[in-house]
Amino acid sequence: MKPDCRSFRIRLESTLEGARAQSELTSLAWHEHLLACAECRALLESEEALELLLESLPKPHLPPRLARRVLARLRAGDERREAQLDRLLELDADTRAPGDLARRVLAGLEAERVQPAETRLDALLERARAVDLPEGLGKRVLAHVAEERQLTRRRKPVLMRNSVRLAAAAGLLALLFAWAVWHKSTAPTRERDVAHESVDPRMLEHIEVLEQWDFLRRNDLDAVLSTLPHSDQLLLEMGSEEGLLGG
Amino acid sequence: MKRLHTLLLLLAALAFLAPAFALRADQSDALAGARARFEALAPAERARIEERWQRYQSLSPDEQHELDVRAQRAKELRQRAEQRLAPPLRARVQELPAAQRERILSELVDNETTRIGARMRAILPPEVVQRLEQARPEDRTRYFAKYQAQQRKRVTNYMFERLGARLGLAKEEIDGLKQLPEEQRAARVLELRQRLTQAETREQGLPPGLDQEQWDAWLALPPEEFFERLADHVRERQLAGVDAGIGRSGARRPEIPEQNLQRVRGLRRLQEATQAEPADLVELADTTPEVRAEEVVARTRERCLRVLAEERLAEGAELERLQHLPAPAFAGAVHELLAPLRAPWKAQVQEKH
Numbered sequence: 246m247k248p249d250c251r252s253f254r255i256r257l258e259s260t261l262e263g264a265r266a267q268s269e270l271t272s273l274a275w276h277e278h279l280l281a282c283a284e285c286r287a288l289l290e291s292e293e294a295l296e297l298l299l300e301s302l303p304k305p306h307l308p309p310r311l312a313r314r315v316l317a318r319l320r321a322g323d324e325r326r327e328a329q330l331d332r333l334l335e336l337d338a339d340t341r342a343p344g345d346l347a348r349r350v351l352a353g354l355e356a357e358r359v360q361p362a363e364t365r366l367d368a369l370l371e372r373a374r375a376v377d378l379p380e381g382l383g384k385r386v387l388a389h390v391a392e393e394r395q396l397t398r399r400r401k402p403v404l405m406r407n408s409v410r411l412a413a414a415a416g417l418l419a420l421l422f423a424w425a426v427w428h429k430s431t432a433p434t435r436e437r438d439v440a441h442e443s444v445d446p447r448m449l450e451h452i453e454v455l456e457q458w459d460f461l462r463r464n465d466l467d468a469v470l471s472t473l474p475h476s477d478q479l480l481l482e483m484g485s486e487e488g489l490l491g492g
Numbered sequence: 493m494k495r496l497h498t499l500l501l502l503l504a505a506l507a508f509l510a511p512a513f514a515l516r517a518d519q520s521d522a523l524a525g526a527r528a529r530f531e532a533l534a535p536a537e538r539a540r541i542e543e544r545w546q547r548y549q550s551l552s553p554d555e556q557h558e559l560d561v562r563a564q565r566a567k568e569l570r571q572r573a574e575q576r577l578a579p580p581l582r583a584r585v586q587e588l589p590a591a592q593r594e595r596i597l598s599e600l601v602d603n604e605t606t607r608i609g610a611r612m613r614a615i616l617p618p619e620v621v622q623r624l625e626q627a628r629p630e631d632r633t634r635y636f637a638k639y640q641a642q643q644r645k646r647v648t649n650y651m652f653e654r655l656g657a658r659l660g661l662a663k664e665e666i667d668g669l670k671q672l673p674e675e676q677r678a679a680r681v682l683e684l685r686q687r688l689t690q691a692e693t694r695e696q697g698l699p700p701g702l703d704q705e706q707w708d709a710w711l712a713l714p715p716e717e718f719f720e721r722l723a724d725h726v727r728e729r730q731l732a733g734v735d736a737g738i739g740r741s742g743a744r745r746p747e748i749p750e751q752n753l754q755r756v757r758g759l760r761r762l763q764e765a766t767q768a769e770p771a772d773l774v775e776l777a778d779t780t781p782e783v784r785a786e787e788v789v790a791r792t793r794e795r796c797l798r799v800l801a802e803e804r805l806a807e808g809a810e811l812e813r814l815q816h817l818p819a820p821a822f823a824g825a826v827h828e829l830l831a832p833l834r835a836p837w838k839a840q841v842q843e844k845h
Contacts, residue, residue: 464629467609476678484647
């Protein structure tokens with residue numbers, strides 16, 4: 246291919262990829278290269294004919310909010326999936342679903358529901374055969390969605406994480422349990438306290454002294470000697486045995 | 493991970509709160525127990541306790557502290573009195589209604605007090621006993637406490653030196669023993685004494701008057717009980733004029749004056765018989781305190797008369813005279829008979845040598 250031909254065809258390709266209107270292709274017809282190159286002139290003519298043909302076809306048009314309406318009917322309330330589908334369809338703004346998409350979706354939904362999400366999405370997209378979608382798009386979209394979810398979870402404040410909330414709830418329950426045990430264990434005492442407010446608790450703390458009052462206030466020698474600790478009694482006995490006790 | 497987190501938090505909360513609840517529960521239990529006891533009392537008894545509480549509050553802090561300390565020792569005395577009961581009798585006491593049990597335990601303590609008093613009077617030098625008896629009642633406790641503290645220091649220091657030297661302890665170790673807190677010294681001396689007695693027995697054979705079985709049984713006892721048994725044994729032999737042959741001069745006299753020994757044993761039996769039998773108190777638990785007291789005195793007198801006859805401490809006309817004596821005169825006559833047992837150890841040792 247001559248360099249001039251290559252240059253012209255790059256421009257033609259660029260014009261076609263930019264989806265220019267057929268009028269723009271016509272302007273190329275005045276390109277000076279065509280004056281001397283019959284092959285390129287024939288190519289341009291065939292492209293113009295194709296563009297004319299394509300423009301004569303009715304444009305595929307997806308009714309507005311189709312996805313939302315379909316999903317609303319099929320799964321009322323599942324707004325999250327609806328939004329996902331909307332985002333999925335918005336991946337290519339120029340894509341237009343064929344007119345019978347809803348019918349095919351409805352027909353295949355029951356069978357697809359039992360399939361894994363990735364398979365279901367691919368199958369759904371497959372319904373629109375008129376749309377030339379890249380292979381494995383469903384898988385990539387789902388992977389991206391999963392990644393976004395992960396990022397959202399990471400961005401959650403510590404206090405909003407489920408594990409922290411569960412742990413806090415458990416701690417609170419433990420405190421409540423402990424309080425309940427304490428409350429129950431002291432309930433009789435508190436009830437008696439109410440019933441016997443006149444009893445001085447300090448008096449109860451010394452109840453042993455008060456019960457043994459007469460014995461403790463005894464000052465006779467037997468009482469005095471008997472309150473000596475047993476080991477000290479034996480020590481005095483040992484001292485007596487050894488002749489050590491003084492007067 | 494979440495579960496682990498939750499579990500850790502739960503455990504931390506419980507660990508933080510548990511000691512506080514345990515402490516509060518203990519205090520609460522003690523107070524609840526005291527309140528239950530108080531509420532179980534008859535109205536007159538409650539009034540008496542409240543009146544005592546007023547008197548307690550009017551005491552000085554020192555006097556209150558002294559009473560608290562004595563109450564703790566009285567509690568130990570009560571436990572000892574209970575422990576001295578045979579298991580069936582102890583079980584019977586436990587089954588009594590609360591008020592009745594308190595009353596019987598209090599009488600058992602009185603009985604134990606008399607027994608210990610008699611033993612201690614025989615140990616202390618007569619001039620000390622006399623001074624204690626003549627002291628004003630309000631001064632007696634303080635006077636004895638001071639005397640006891642002095643003697644404890646003196647006896648323990650001496651015994652640490654003597655026992656330490658005999659056991660071959662290093663000087664530093666003996667000095668360390670002398671630095672022990674007051675309340676630990678007596679127990680430590682008794683422990684060393686038990687060790688020394690064991691060592692001497694290995695070298696010189698069993699103490700006179702004991703067989704191997706009896707000795708082995710004693711060795712299995714705690715130091716306090718071991719010493720009490722051994723001291724009784726030595727005391728008995730010394731009263732009979734026989735050298736104990738334990739840890740002293742080492743002189744042993746194989747010929748034991750059996751008659752003397754029998755008399756001392758007889759007198760000791762009589763001494764025991766003069767004290768109310770704890771079993772009598774428990775058996776008579778269902779009677780009124782007044783009836784019980786009369787019955788216990790009657791049974792004690794019967795027991796004394798039986799021992800006097802069996803041990804031939806009184807015979808013929810003398811025994812008959814004693815049988816017809818009124819209670820106070822009978823008690824005085826028995827008291828005179830028991831005089832030899834009250835002779836101090838030191839006097840016995842000096843007389844002997």
